[in-house]
Amino acid sequence: MLKIIVRIILFFLAIAVVVNVVLNLRNSDLTNKATSAKVSEISFAPIAISSNNSEKSKMRVSPSITVEYDDNTSVTHDLSYKVLTKMGDTIGRGKIGLMTDINGDPILKGNDEDISDGPDGNSLISVGGKHYLVTHMEEAPGQLYHTEIKVENGVFSAVDTKPVDLSAMGGTIINCASTKTVYGTHLGGEEDYSLNSIFADANSPFYTDC
Structure with missing residues (x-):
């Protein structure tokens, strides 16, 4: 059950991050057309570790992302978590x-x-x-x-x-x-859960020469 929950959480987290980053990092932000500045660094605002059961039961993401350019300018975008879809929808x-x-x-x-x-x-x-x-x-x-x-x-x-x-x-x-x-x-x-590194180790008695 824990593995299933982790998989589902990772799926929704991946969608949340992808959607928000794509929404906020539009082409106009990747290159400052006025100065031809290019992105030099991307950083996320820190988020505290969950401190209670209520926070542990919710999907939480960094509140913002900052894009820095090589001309020493920067732009900060707000981030939020939104469910795009669920399995079975x-x-x-x-x-x-x-x-x-x-x-x-x-x-x-x-x-x-x-x-x-x-x-x-x-x-x-x-x-x-x-x-x-x-x-x-x-x-x-x-x-x-x-x-x-x-x-x-x-x-x-x-x-x-x-x-x-x-x-x-x-x-x-x-x-x-x-x-x-x-x-x-x-x-x-x-993936193949049946594979094991012992079959690839030439010194292993289970080694298989493919």
Whole structure:
């Protein structure tokens, strides 16, 4: 149960940080066009460790982020935590976190839909003027979700979601960490809980030469 809670918290925390940083660090802030100054440092205001049960039960983020430029100017933006979506939410034509089989049909647990409790890595990708959040489900079989994000008046909202079709590569498994590359693409990794370093150590009696 603790592992599930940590996964969900990390998912929402990742979304909160990504959304707020992207909202506040717009292109006009990354480069001061008047002076051609460039970002030299980014820092978050400190936040105290939770001191009571009420604070421990809430998602808390730094109250602000400061962007410093190489011309010795700086801009500070307020930050706040907002939930973009939760597993099982219906977004447009899809339901985020719904596990599907090779044919795209829902996987069932008994008579109920299998909704992932293991959301993990996220990448916020921009293509053709639109924004998409690619989300990993740390499950076996694995699953990735592709969610279109709309930005209006500085507010993000999820407008449509669908599972990524991985049937051409035979599917995937236990999709864990991910990041956005310098090329603006998504990079993700799988895990295999059955792997152990003893199989890679040439001095181990369990060593396997692949």
